[in-house]
Amino acid sequence: MKEQEIGKEIETEEKVGKFQWFLFVIVIPLLFTIALTLVITTIAGVNVFDVAKKYGANLPFISKLVGDTQKSTEQVLKENMLQQKATIEEKTMQIKKLEKEVKNKQSEIDALKQEIKRLNDELSAKQQGNTTSPPLNEKKPTVQDIAKMYETMSPKNAALIIPKMSDQEAVNILSALGSDTVAAILEKMTPADAAKYTALLTKEAQANGQR
Incomplete structure (x- = not known):
């Protein structure tokens, strides 16, 4: 038994001795050599990694890997x-x-503004009356004439212009229009304006019915 134990100890010591020999004789000197080489090349101004990359690019596998990455x-x-x-x-x-x-x-808005201004000027002139007598052969526009103009106008434009008038002027024009035209104009107005002129037209119709 003692001989076997002694043999195992000797075998273990031999393994440890071989490992120590490999460590001190090969690994440590190799690491020292690599470190010393890096220090010397760095002092000399040589980039070891660039050199390794340059020469490694000539190797088939490494050059292919670099090329594929790029x-x-x-x-x-x-x-x-x-x-x-x-x-x-x-x-x-x-x-x-x-x-x-x-x-x-913007062009459409500008055109509507011009049309509103023109019609307002005409209505203002009609309200105030001309200070000079019109020529005998010149006929003043009537409500029916203005209504015909609104018949040819788009309901959208008419819905923008009519609220700018006085209530009486608006009712006079709307009353002279056909029911389909009035409905189309009211449809293009805001709900508040549509309700307002509907009530005014109803009141006007009732007043005419009582006459």
Whole structure:
């Protein structure tokens, strides 16, 4: 038994001795040599990693790995640039479309303002009366004449102009229009204005019925 134990101890010591020999004779000197080489090359101004990359690129496997990585990165950048360019073009088209719509709306508003001003001037002149006598061959516009003008006007424009008048003027014109035209104009008004003129027209109709 003692001989077996002694044999095991000797075998263990031999294994430990071999490991220590490998560590002190090979590993430590190798690490020291590598560290010393890095220090010397750094002092000499040589970038060891760049050199390793340069020579490693000549090796088939490493050069292929580096090339694939660069190609993949370039492809991703190219795809991102194309996607951003497409997004910019889409947004630019949307902006141009909105600008065109705003311009058209502004033109329509300006035209309506001019029409409202013209009609208000005509109505004001009619209310105040002319200080000079009109020529004998000149016929003053009647309510029916104005109503005919509103018959040819779009309901939307008429709905914008009529609320600018006095209640009596508006009722006179609406009363002279056909029922379909009046309905179309009231439909384009705000709910408050539509209710107001409906009540005024009803009151006017009742008053005419009692006469």
